[in-house]
């Protein structure tokens with residue numbers, strides 16, 4: 001995103017709308033955007049923060065386009081063929097039956113709007129998981145960005161592109177839980193951003209959640225919560 005300095009009147013209205021604090025006012029009281037920090041998410045423009053049409057998309061090419069397609073949720077990503085960074089099915093298992101009773105679904109979310117992430121951080125996790133045989137969700141946006149999903153690698157050219165958040169989606173047999181947690185613990189020290197681990201697990205008929213007990217026994221703090229489908233999932237049964 002760029003600022004048209006001829007049009008900018010220095011009102012500062014755009015500044016608080018940027019999720020990563022990339023906009024600041026310079027000594028001439030004009031808005032300036034730090035292009036290294038800018039996600040190209042378009043939020044400052046899309047919310048109509050500037051009444052003077054001073055915010056404009058810049059011409060983009062090469063790896064920077066990944067930043068634009070991955071972070072701007074209104075734009076269809078030509079690589080993944082979809083908008084957004086996760087699949088609706090993760091949250092609608094009662095409709096899709098994506099995760100069987102002996103399976104656990106994972107969504108590893110790297111980055112948050114203010115701190116962000118890059119594909120180098122994501123790759124540290126995906127390569128570690130691929131090393132224990134994890135197969136990533138073939139339809140998930142993060143998998144579709146990969147160069148080789150069997151190795152968990154991304155194209156070298158996009159590794160340092162900034163992203164607001166990436167969701168690494170996969171499922172595994174419940175018996176894999178201890179190995180997955182062990183791998184995540186080992187790799188977490190190398191990750192230069194925040195990340196959280198979502199687990200999708202079916203409740204038993206009596207309401208118990210055995211997978212929660214397994215993870216707790218491994219010393220992990222768990223916060224169980226229920227998700228309610230709102231009809232966004234694609235039924236496959």
Ligand code: SF4
Pocket residue numbers: 003007008009010011012013014015030031049050051052053054055
């Ligand atoms: S809202 Fe528009 S006019 Fe105001 S500081 Fe930002 S770019 Fe300049």
Ligand code: SF4
Pocket residue numbers: 001017018019020021022023033037038039040041042043044045
């Ligand atoms: S495009 Fe997004 S990251 Fe860039 S300045 Fe606007 S709000 Fe901030």
